[in-house]
Structure formats: structure tokens, C-alpha cells
Amino acid sequence: MIVLLAAAVATYALRTVLITLVPAHRLPATVRRGLGHLAPAALAALVATAVVGHRGVPVLLVPGPVHTALVALAAAALVAWRTRNPALPVLAAVAVAIVAEVVT
Amino acid sequence: MDITLRHSPASEVRAALRDLTPVMVGLAPFALLIGVTGVRSGVGGGTGVLSSALLLGGSAQLTGLTMLAGGAPPLAVVAAVTLVNARFLLYAAALEPGFRDQPRWFRWVGPQFVVDPTYAMAARRDDLADPRRFRRYWLAAGVGLGTVWVGLTVLGVVLAPVLPESAALDVAAPAMFLAVLVPQLRARPARAGASAAAVTAVVASPLPDGLGLLCGIAAGVLAATLVDRSAS
Secondary structure (H helix, E strand, O other), X not given: OHHHHHHHHHHHHHHHHHHHHOOHHHOOHHHHHHHOOHHXXXXXXXXXXXXXXXXXXXXXXXXXXXXXXXXXXXXXXXXXXXXXXXXXXXXXXXXXXXXXXXXX | OHHHHHOOHHHHHHHHHHHHHHHHHHHHHHHHHHHHHHHHHOOOHHHHHHHHHHHOOHHHXXXXXXXXXXXXXXXXXXXXXXXXXXXXXXXXXXXXXXXXXXXXXXXXXXHHHOOHHHHHHXXXXXXXXXXXXXXXXXXXXXXXXXXXXXXXXXXXXXXXXXXXXXXHHHHXXXXXXXXXXXXXXXXXXXXXXXXXXXXXXXXXXXXXXXXXXXXXXXXXXXXXHHHHHHHO
């Protein structure tokens, strides 16, 4: 309980510091320009780390659950590209993952 | 008449909930997984639910619960959670213009909802320049997300004994992130940034909790900025 509270306080500080305490508009112009490119970088990094965990490049070379996840996410990317609907890619990925589990 | 309707207080709330609904479809399995992990790891369903209410950040919650279950020292747990959530610092910096010219209470309360989905939702909208509109949209999105997130975590705790082990739960969250990412890839800097971020995150993933992710984000932002600068 106390550990979670401490983690929550630390996380709140991360969320607040550049909004309330040191507003980001006081940051250098180069940094502010870079922030405009944050979304795609963060989302791509989140997807990549969700797939490989802490296992690095080697896990991509060994057939297994990671390849199933990659196929499911490839299906999600295709659906996202074609439909622009935020829900359908998730449903596609989950469906592909379930089918892959049933088949194997 | 039409303009009045589009700018009524309820319209921002409706827009936020409309944007949030498909996002929550993607996040639902992730929230369930938090509850399931709390129960199955032995730290307890209540701790899982509490982590959802306090932290509101799935990957850090999973990290914290797993470390607590493994008997990690409290300081190590706090440090790992902070590291995993360090990207919120960047999100907050990017969102700061929306928090400018806002009441003091909002500048202290609003940032609690800075998290991947709310950042992605707000970043995609170009109609939130007015402080009041941003405030209504942000609060509706944040409170809505938090409420559903905690509710689904509770559901995960309840369903933990009967839910089968399945990779389907694991792919839902990254698929949701892809759903938000892919439409942004029309621009060349975004493609360069996303590619650099993904490759770097994979290569750096063996680093301690959260560092690989941060390296990926930093590399992506740098690559996109360089490509953008060379194009202009």
C-alpha cells in the first residue's frame, strides 16, 4: 500500500512538473519542436516493447508466441490503415491471436 | 445555430466520450490483465485495483505488481514504476499549451490523467485551442478513462479464476496503440520517427525497466526532428 502510494506520488510529479511547476513553453525552442514529433515515436516504442518485452532482438528470430503477436499486430496495422477505425484493429488482432492459439 | 451546438459544453464531453469508446475497447483486455495479474501473482486483487486507481498506467502497474509479487525491495519498485512512467514527463510537456490559461485547480488536477491514451486522443484533435473546450474535453476523457479502467480491473479480479491463459489479452494494448499510430504515418517525419523508435526500443529492450522504451522514444523524436528539418 505504502509502496503504491509512493509510486503514485512519483508518477504524479512526472505528470505535473512540466505543466504546473516549470511550464514547457519555457523550454528551449529545439526541445519544443521535438515534442511535436513525440506521439508517433512513443506509440511505436510502446508497440515494440510490448512485443519483445525485455528479450531484445534474439526473440524475434525464434519461432514462438512473439511471431504470433507479430502476425496479430500486422493484421491490426493493415486494418488500421484501411479503416481508420480505432476499435477494429484491436478486434482483428485479438481474433488472429485466438485463431493462432486454437490452430497451434 | 450549428456553431452554437458545436461549442456547447456538452459537445466537448460527447466528443471525448466518442473518442474514448474505441480506445477503451482496445484497453479493456489490458485492464482485465491487471486484475488477473493481481490475483494470480499473489499480491491480491485489491492491490491490483488500488494500482489502477493510483497509477493509471498499465505497463507501470504490471511492472510494479510483478516486482511486488517477486519480493523486490520497496525502493526498487518505486524506482522501476517511475522509470516506466518517465514518458509522462514528455507527454506533459507536449500537452502543456492546453493547460496554459487554465484555473489553478485544473493545472493541479488535470495532469493526473496524462497517460498514453489521453495524450494520443488530445494530440489528434485540432479543435481544443480554447481553454474551456480543452478543459471539458480533458476532464471528460480522463475521468471516463479512469472510471472504466478501475471498473475493468475489478472485473479482471472477479474473472481471474475462470479466465484462460491467452495471448489475446497481450496483443490488445499494442494493437490499440497501432490503431492510433498508423493514421499518423502519412507524414515522412512521423514514419522516420516511428521506425527509429521501434528499432531502438527493440534493441534496447534488455535494459532495466522502462529504459528501452525511453531510448526508443528519444531516438524516434530525434529522427523525426532531423527529417523534418532536412525537409524544410
